[in-house]
């Protein structure tokens with residue numbers, strides 16, 4: 001069965017990888033501008049979040065637990081990978097009491113999520129031993145199972161693996177139309193192809209694809225910017241740092257350190273970095289790691305996150321449109337939940353039981369038909 005996958009961020013690239021590995025004839029389309037995945041900070045640590053939504057936690061925790069399987073399926077050596085590695089996470093809180101409370105929550109969550117690993121409250125000296133750039137008098141909670149992932153490298157590897165499984169890949173913008181008999185057509189500036197199933201993994205651009213087909217889509221864009229710095233030290237083993245606030249510090253191999261990110265709700269699909277916002281983030285990070293103020297700035301990245309009005313993600317088949325699958329609304333934690341969502345999309349397409357109940361993430365809550373398709377064509 002020929003299947004199109006529109007979007008090769010984390011959701012589309014992983015879906016294309018698993019479908020092509022299962023023998024489906026997959027065609028991938030990815031325009032790429034503003035992609036959230038390749039701009040993302042790269043933190044995989046859902047267990048220490050204060051967010052209380054049960055469905056979100058179930059999905060994000062399953063997503064974090066799934067990463068080692070994904071790496072294995074990609075033949076990636078996790079002990080020495082520039083793509084994904086469990087380097088641990090250091091979390092700071094405003095007071096020792098709040099830190100102790102977080103440790104208690106984490107210990108409870110570990111009963112069902114052993115992936116969280118070892119948990120301990122580290123002293124300032126122990127923190128410095130793990131990450132010499134940090135100058136602090138505070139303690140922090142360390143979770144050894146926390147990880148960092150390079151979204152850009154991961155999707156590149158997933159698409160390459162899909163192509164070597166036989167998938168076609170077009171770095172082009174795709175336009176979808178559907179016939180009344182249930183087949184789908186995708187047109188790009190260079191060609192047109194027909195499919196019996198389509199996966200729309202288009203992130204914040206899902207409304208742009210579905211509105212012309214008569215659907216309303218509850219998705220809005222959120223701008224996120226971050227900075228990539230370079231330091232002289234070897235950063236390969238340094239843990240991810242989550243200070244109390246929204247600016248995190250994520251070390252990657254070869255001296256690269258990412259600082260970010262912003263969460264801007266009023267900027268639409270804008271992709272222009274704001275020097276002022278980047279400077280504020282850098283100053284905040286330098287409060288904890290003063291030498292970062294002197295680090296070389298390598299680049300600023302800007303991506304667009306997709307949010308629903310109740311902040312919950314959705315995925316599955318579009319009601320009354322057999323063979324049309326979607327996933328969007330992954331928000332700030334989509335690098336964490338993206339791969340497991342992709343695996344469940346694959347399970348749905350293959351008519352297999354899904355890892356989690358899909359009715360917890362219902363498409364029908366966010367996508368509605370406003371016009372019949374024939375009305376639109378006329």
Ligand SMILES: Cc1cc2nc3c(=O)[nH]c(=O)nc-3n(C[C@H](O)[C@H](O)[C@H](O)COP(=O)(O)OP(=O)(O)OC[C@H]3O[C@@H](n4cnc5c(N)ncnc54)[C@H](O)[C@@H]3O)c2cc1C
Pocket residue numbers: 006007008009010011012029030031032033034035036037038039040041042043044151172173174175201202203204205206209223224225226260261262302303304305306327328329330331332333334335336337338
């Ligand atoms: C700055 C920033 C920091 C983040 N940090 C983290 C983090 O630390 N941890 C975490 O878990 N999550 C993080 N996230 C969130 C995470 O990156 C996203 O939720 C996730 O990557 C979304 O993946 P996606 O595949 O749904 O969409 P995207 O990655 O946005 O991919 C969608 C793709 O579809 C393509 N597309 C759309 N329409 C078309 C079309 N018509 N034709 C062809 N291609 C099309 C787009 O060009 C794009 O490439 C961060 C996001 C940002 C922006």
